[in-house]
Amino acid sequence: MISNEKTTIGAVLSAPVRWLAEAIDIPMRWWQGIAGRPGMISFFLIPNLLIFGMFVLVPLFINIVYSVTGGTELFLSDRSYVGGAHFNRLLECENHFNPNSCREDLFWIALWNTIKFVFTQVSVMIVFAVITALILNGKIRARAFWRAVFFFPVLLSPVVVGLIWQWMLQRQGVFNFILFQFDAQAINWLTERTWAFGAAVGVSIWAHVGFYVLILLAGLQAIPRDLYEAAEMDGTPPARAFWRITLPLLWPNLLVVIVLALIRAVQVFDEVYVLTGGGPGTSNLYLTQYIYEVGFASILRNPGLASAASLIMASILVVLTLAQLGLTRWKDKK
């Protein structure tokens, strides 16, 4: 029971704190006057909703408006309605597999580059992550240290990642120095198309793999040890134990990891942009960079076209996100 004696919190607190509390009370009292006691829930929710609206809903709305209006003006009311013209321009192709036959060839180059990047990066990274997680889950020396080593790059800012690797991969960088020690020819890691793509994939894997290793490691640790002991008693060869026990039991985690990695890879931008600037040529031009350059960086700024492209990319991400949500729910049910 609450006693009738009035021991308000204000009496206990010192004066400045009391003033602050009273100041906060003013809008709360005002709101309760309007919404009533049950409506006070919304008082606590509104700040969050405002932030969400400001940083998500409003930009989304602006983005949609841009995508159906033309011109280089930034103020929405100055822009003229063009309907689906931007989308048509982006999607207009004689042969969608040949970017040169497309009206907006750079968009298609970026799209195909992104697809190529996503498949290469995700598949290599997942295999690498699984192997790393298996090793880190085993009995190895200094296990905690190695786990930290693999997770460390995840904590770095993408720009820092890009710069570090640029230093190491440039013509006078440490990689070529090592090659030089072995009397091998220097390689133009960042200026030759194939190497540059490989470098982008490699650096991006280096930067992100630790996160996925961590998730997979958690999944591996959730597999009871005695299953492996039962398998050992059953005379199961290690490879068969991996395919028949580890992999099926890790599968739910693995699927989530794959979809998360896909979502991240589709949005590839910062570290690769810092690393190669999208080059050489257009060999490392990806969708996000295309959008950024069309919208802000090129001489012929075209925010409408950039917005349309970003909505196309968003729809890909929505599909992947829904898949991820579905998978998570399926996994929790299992």
Place this chain on the structure above:
Amino acid sequence: MGRIRLESLRKSYGQVEVLKDINLEIEEGELVVFVGPSGCGKSTLLRQISGLDRPTSGNIFINENDATNVSAADRGLAMVFQSYALYPHMTVRQNLAFGLQNAKMPKAEMDERISAAVEMLEIGPLLKRRPGQLSGGQRQRVAIGRAIVRDPTAFLLDEPLSNLDAELRVSMRAELSALHARLGATMIYVTHDQVEAMTLADRIVVLRAGKIEQVAPPITLFEKPVNKFVAGFIGAPNMNFLTLDDVQPVLGNVGVPAGATMTGIRPQHLSPAETGLDMTVTLVEALGTETVIHGVLGSGATILVTVPGHVKTSKGEHMTLNVDPAHLHFFDADELRVEAA
């Protein structure tokens, strides 16, 4: 065939010696139970035998062959785990078949073995289910089935019933006993439930702190415990340990063996009488079939008595107790059993 012999087996984890010089011979077809308090090394000993773990020193012989360095799979033993360790993503049938597939057994033979085990354990209707869709008792059966299909030299069972409720435990215990009789296979069974040990075992191995205290058939263990530890561990409620002075009134003309400093009397062997030990009752537990009476002697020593049926007494009352001298145990200063010459 299923003889297992352990020779001066030792196991240390770092500085800690968990098994200290274990010597044991298990005959073919025998059901041997390892009992002992928690942490005494029962599971560790079983793991050395299974091959999942290797001893620090000593040897393991299976059917007279040195198996100390043979891999777990090649020892021909099957293990039933406390947690069952069924593969959760496989159906019951796949669980049973997994080990046989590893051995690349022809399908016809595999089917035959599986259906034999399925029939024996009556798990036919469960074959298509996954472990998650089974009750504890059903999982237990499947786990045993997985061991049976391998037709092992010996079965190793680590507290297989401890995850079941009391009622199921009693019925599974009886089934295991029947299964052992039917298969005629060597079984090593770990438990810390002494009722399980007493009811199942051909011989019981009592372990304490990594050492074997006594190996004997259940009744021998009950009637002739080699030392105070075994005497106190086997039998419920625990044996009363009293000084010679305490029991002077009932010793009468019983010859006290030379060197004895302490007597042990099981609560069941004390009974109300005209003359004997004078006890003040402190607590009465009426269980229906028997009554457990707690009391103190004149010297202040506590004592437990169980009397069949219902006995009318209550706290503060006095009782006089007598004991059949044949049921008196004597221990010397080193807590070892001493008997009248």
